[in-house]
Amino acid sequence: MSDADDLFPAFCIGQHETDRVLPITTQIVQRAHESNYDMLTYPVTTSHFHTRVLSVLSSHLATLDKPTLDASGTMGTTQNTKFPVIPPLSTADTHLSPNEAMSQLVGVTSSWIDLCSPDPLIADLSRQVLMMEVAYAAFCGLGYLLIPGPKLHHGGMHSDGVAYYARVIQDALATGPYIHFHIWLKMVDNVDLEVDQMGDLAPLARKEFLLDADNNEQSPKIDPFGTWDAWDVIRRTCKYHSRLVVALCLPKHLPQPSVQSRWHSEPVRLLTVDAGTFIKNQKGYPVLSKGHQSLISRLMRLRTPPWIILCDIGPIPGVEGSEDAEGDRGAATAEFPSLAQAVSSNKKHHDPTPHLSYMRNLQQKQPPRTAIERFGVGYQDYLQAPLQPLTVNLESITYEVFEKDPIKYEWYERAVAQALTDWAAQKKPTSNPDGRVVVAVVGAGRGPLVTRALRASAQTGVAIDIWVVEKNQNAFVLLQRHNQTIWEGKVNLVHSDMRSWRGPERKQAPNNEEGETTPTTHSTVDILISELLGSFADNELSPECLDGVTHLLHPTHGISIPASYTAHLSPISAPKLHADVMSQSVSNPAAPETPYVVMLHAIDFLSTNASTNTSTNPPSDPVPLIQTAWQFAHPNRDIPAPSHHSLSNSHNVRHTRLVFPCPDRGVCHGLAGYFETVLYKNVELSTNPVTMEAKSANMISWFPIYFPLKNPLNVPDNSEVIVTMFRQTDNRKVWYEWMVEVRCGKMRVGISDLHSSIKEGCLM
Known part of the structure; x- marks a missing residue:
């Protein structure tokens, strides 16, 4: 990863056409790359397959009697549990075939099926369609599939069939063992946006299996967390499978911040943006609102940022059906443009992919990663066992990571300086007979707090007698070297567990004419400094450690940092x-x-x-x-x-x-x-x-x-x-x-x- 990649989030942008009919070849993928797209979507099956499934359904319905309730009140007739079998795929049913472009494609399964249908016939045919498409996509080597999310509304029924949908997805995960399944979901559940298209299977469900919408007026049309609820059922059924992720459709009007925050916590790996989501600025160019920009920026700072797919914003330039496939492309290559081409070229900066250009511009305008974000690259949502510094001697690299903090040690220096200033101003007695304030750094590690304490002393002009205690024998070697090369021998080093330390040593003056001395005594400490805190403050046993040295603090004036x-x-x-x-x-x-x-x-x-x-x-x-x-x-x-x-x-x-x-x-x-x-x-x-x-x-x-x-x-x-x-x-x-x-x-x-x-x- 380059420094630029580390500083700014990168966008991976693809193109999706709902009615894509042309087979995707390596040449088309190359055209997409030349237009600055990173990938393309591709339907797994064709309209021919759709027509064939509708024919199978029609033929089967013609043989069925009207379903009736059995004695238990359910549609229990055997003909409602016997379903037709869709014949295998033929060459007319799919344009997809294994080729070098597979890694640049996201397969799209059929949107016209209804896995949630209360009609078991519709639900089973939908299951067959999806499983056939998944199996064929896996055969071709597709690594990513975009699967339209569950249909939540069926007459007066709401979300009743999500469990059916989830069960099929569970089977699909086993059928495509190397495929990442992206469940394509709207941000909110809005019944007005769930519109059936011509040829969809959902409206063909037999009315005997639908409940009347008697209480439909009482239920809200918009449920902010409705689609999230459905997603939660799906991923729980599939036991939080690592290859099951979310493709989130950005609406024109964003929901409340709490809904956005909820989706931010989910594994959103694709972000789809329709042409209708864009608005036009004063110059007529498509742009996104500030709210959309903010949400995208937030998502792009995830540990695994989502890919962005622009939907139905126009064809790929240079590909059949695009505006410049015939005329403008000739203008680009002709040495002398025709009169008509010259007139059209007067249009200011004609851009065949304005939506894509805007997204690339938005990418360039992303604010650089903060110091915390740069430091946390690779650590986001990564589980680490807490340190046990009492029982494990930490490595130098672990200390080094902590010492990179731009705030912590500066704040410690401020605290020590303020404590020394107050000590001098209040004329407190010191524990050293020579008048110096006795400072002890316990659990010193590689010594960053020692350096800060010495700086605070120099800054305030308050002299200190500094003692440094460290039990890690490896770190103690480095502390000795620092005392020689950095601290100019000003530090009293003690290799000990702080709980066993008896305090600063004081040699007594001779007590008789023969020059005999009394045994060495130990004085108290005026200011005790430690950095023993863990992520939950006390989880690395700071209370227990400091209990072991509290008796060494001056009984009336002693200061603990932290307090x-x-x-x-x-x-x-x-x-x-x-x-x-x-x-x-x-x-x-x-x-x-x-x-x-x-x-x-x-x-x-x-x-x-x-x-x-x-x-x-x-x-x-x-x-x-x-x-x-x-x-x-x-x-x-x-x-x-x-x-x-x-x-x-x-x-x-x-x-x-x-x-x-x-x-x-x-x-x-x-x-x-x-x-x-x-x-x-x-x-x-x-x-x-x-x-x-x-x-x-x-x-x-x-x-x-x-x-x-x-x-x-x-x-x-x-x-x-x-x-x-x-x-x-x-x-x-x-x-x-x-x-x-x-x-x-x-x-x-x-x-x-x-x-x-x-x-x-x-x-x-």
Whole structure:
């Protein structure tokens, strides 16, 4: 990947014609490339095949009696379960054949079938058609298929047949083992947009199988989450299959931000844009609204950005049927244009593909990736096990990644400088007899906090006596080298677990004339600095570690940096993460009960507050509701100093029960965890997306934490998600337990298992 590709999102753009009739040859693909298209769609079968299926249906219907209800109230006659068999494909039924262009094509299955039909005859014929097309596409080597989504409305029936559709897709995934199936869906369910075309099978369903629309007036015409509901049934039936993805049709009028956010969390791999979605600017050129531009930009920053397919915006230049296939193409090649050609050339900058040109221009205008986005390339929605720095000595490259953070260490330096300034201004006594403020950096790693503490001392003019404690023997070698080459020998290095450290050493003056000295004593520490926080603040055992050195802090004036930290939670929909966790569970049964460090991106917050800014264009996204689970503060003076006897860690146990109102229906796959910390007074760090921009924008040291659910929970409209979480300990390790409930009013409609990460707990 080049630097330019890394900085700017790339667009892969294709062309789709609903009524494409010409066979796609390598020459046509080459023409498309010359016009700046990256790919083309191609119907798997022809109108001849369509006609043949209609003939089979007509002939079969002519032999059937009118269906009647049996004693159980169903259409139980045997003739309703015997279906005609569509004969195999012939050369007239498809123009598709294996060739070198297969990798440049997206196959399109027939849109005139109805897999959801309540008429079993129509549903079975539709199933046969799709399975024949999938099998032939797989034979030809197509890697991508575009399958029109389920028809949701049949008279007074709504979404009744989605399960039939899902079952067929499950079979199709097995039939085409190397094909990625793109289910072509509208963003919202709008009955007015579900229009049957001439030749569609849906209107041919026998009326005996249709319910009357008695209550149709009471049901809304537009259901914002209706098509998402259908998609959820399909992907659940297919067990979140990795080759089952979404092709999303951009409407002319975008739905509310919460619907857009929901689709952003789904595996949208194709984005289709009709000619009617474009509007004309003042010069008459097709453009997209600011809302469409914003949504496209957001989707193009996904870890796997979708391809864009322009639909029915005109033929490929130079191909039969295009405007310039005969005339304009001659004008382009003739040495002297004819009079008619000269007149037509006076049209300003005639562009045979204005929609494509606009999209390429939009591509060039994409803002460069932010520092966080560049840093996170490859990390988006990627599951990582949390670090266990107490039991594992980290590698240098791990420390190096943390040290690239542009914010964290600058904020630490500000906190130390402010603490030193206050110490001097308040004329506090120091723990060093020579008047220097005693500063200890515990868990120093490769020493970035040491450098910042020395800078803060130089900046404020407050002298410090600095002690550095690190247990990693490999990192300690580097600290010794830094003390020689960077810190000019100003640092007192201690190779020890901080919990075993006895404090700064002080040699006593001779106590008699013979020059004998008393044993070395240990003084207290004035300012204790650490960076032991994990993605959930306390998940890397910062409380337990700092408990072990709290007794070394000056009893009245001692300062801990950080001074406190809070853990935060919110329920999320995260289909990709759920699929990845389930995949890992095959080899690791503990995977669904393991918290993961993840750069969350393709997710949707289920609990939101109304947007604080409704005047923006496009409207801003709803603000996620992220609640505080618990807090730790330092120094904790209530704990005794460590001794040779084991101490209870019960004071670091926590539990919480949080209620999250959810306005829109969805699926809860797990919990997103964040933290906020006060380093010193008003110097704060945050990974909470609600407060991060104000407290520590562009900080990259910590990704959020993800607590998965073994089995996703359905969340209805206007319901509540209740999260119960525990931080547990047995004095040997620390782990989390979590459970999620869903309630509508007083009725519990779903509850998860009590998950426990005890097998992957952090050892003390």
